[in-house]
Amino acid sequence: MKLRMIEHRMKTTNLLFCTLIGIGLAGLASAQSKPAPPSVVVAPATMQELQKQDEFVGRVVADQSVDLQARVEGILEEVNFTEGGTVKKSDVLFRIEKRKYAASVDSAQAALKSAQASAQSDKADLDRQQTLFNKGDIPQAILDTAKATYAEGQAAVDEAIADLKIAQIDLDYTEIVSPLDGRIGLSAVDAGNIVDSDSGVLATVSSIDPILVSFFVSEPVLLRERRNGSITQNDINLSTQITLADGGVFPSDGKVTYVGDSVGQDTGTVELRATFANSDGVLIPGQFVTVSLSDPEDPKVLTVPRNAVQFDKQGYFVFSVDGKNTVHRMNIEIGTQSATRTQVKSGLKEGDRVVVQGLQKIHNGLVVKPVDSQS
Structure with missing residues (x-):
């Protein structure tokens, strides 16, 4: 009897265990069969x-671009910038050996002092001759000679001043500075080379903020904008949006600031230029962009x-x-x-x-x- 009861209990336990496993597997299958949201x-x-669907091919151009060149001869001692980097106005970009030019300034200063001393002596002599002439002790010819000598001395002083200015200018030219804030390109010459006014462009600095986008519109588009008052003799009320090469839209709009004064005979188009803020330097000269026009007053x-x-x-x-x-x-x-x-x-x-x-x-x-x- 006890044996039968034990067998009955074991069968009941196995049945319950199998039932629980079946329920668990069914739940798992149900969870797995539920699809994820598409x-x-x-x-x-x-x-x-x-209202307007005009799109034009545009090209980014610098508002200002300056070619840097040497104006005095000498050994290039320093190249003080990172090629392709940004520079600030008045940064010293190239430095030419200046000892010769500093010596020329010293020489010119000495020549000026000598001329001033000579002129001072001539002035004292002129004053003496004038006193004697007033007393009737010397003839007019001697006084005239003293006046001429003094005038020559003053001219020598003026010439010495000019020579000093030229010498100082040449000394200043040994430092080639950036004329604007912007981005600088490659250096055409390395430190240690001799440069002079015939060396050509040493590097180019281009402004990047603000920056311009140049594009060309057809004559009918220009006439349409003139007739609706967006372009007048005294004002331009057109804004632009640009799309970059990767399809992204530039985050800020530009304002048309220039309209060409003639229609191209070969193309029948007119150049427009729009100004864009470019503090992050995303736009660089030479880029191609897609330009769309809009009137800020259009709803x-x-x-x-x-x-x-x-x-x-x-x-x-x-x-x-x-x-x-x-x-x-x-x-x-x-x-x-x-x-x-x-x-x-x-x-x-x-x-x-x-x-x-x-x-x-x-x-x-x-x-x-x-x-x-x-x-």
Whole structure:
């Protein structure tokens, strides 16, 4: 009897254990079968100006660019900058051996002192001759000679002063300084070489903040902007945005500050230049960018990326993702469209996130994993 009871208990325990294992495996299988939320790319609805869709190829140019050259002859003792780095106005970039020029300054100073001493002696002699002439002790000819001698002495002083200035200028030229804040290129000569005025450009300094973007517009575009008052004889009221080579948009707008005074006969275009703040040095001379024009007074409208907008028998709609990452179908009324953006007249508000990629795998009410668009 006891043996049978023990066997019964063992069978019951095994059955319970198997049941628990089965429940655990079923739960694990259920957890594994539940799919993860699909990833979708979203972009916000933003206020933009869609009236003009003009885009032009532009090139970044320095507002100022200076070629540095030697103006005196001598051995180049120092090159005091990092090639490709930034420099400040009045920084000493090159230093030429100055001992010869310092000696020339000393010589000129000595010559000036000698001339001044001689002139002082001539003045004293002139004063004596004038006194004697007033007493009638000497003829007019002697007084005239004394006046001429004094005048020659004064001329010698003036010449010595000029020679000293020239010597000092030559001494100053042994230090080649930056005329502006900017970025400097490669050095064309190394320390230890002899340089002079025939050595050519030693290096070039270009300003980088602010910086200019040059682009060319067609004659019809220029006429349109003149007729709508954006370009007048006394003012230019056009702003620009630029897109960089990697597709990124430069963070600040530029202002058109120059409009060419003639139309190119071969191209039928006019050059415009826009000024951009460039404190981070992102823009450098020679870069190619895409330029778009806008009038600051044009109204901005609510827009979404064009590829977010869909159409069915109910009309135009987008899929919006709320704060809990749930998808909602939003019926919208559209307006003006550009190559990349669509105006939304109703149905959305600024900042709403809409799905721009992954539309084929979502539906209303689905929870998703949103990823912000990079464009």
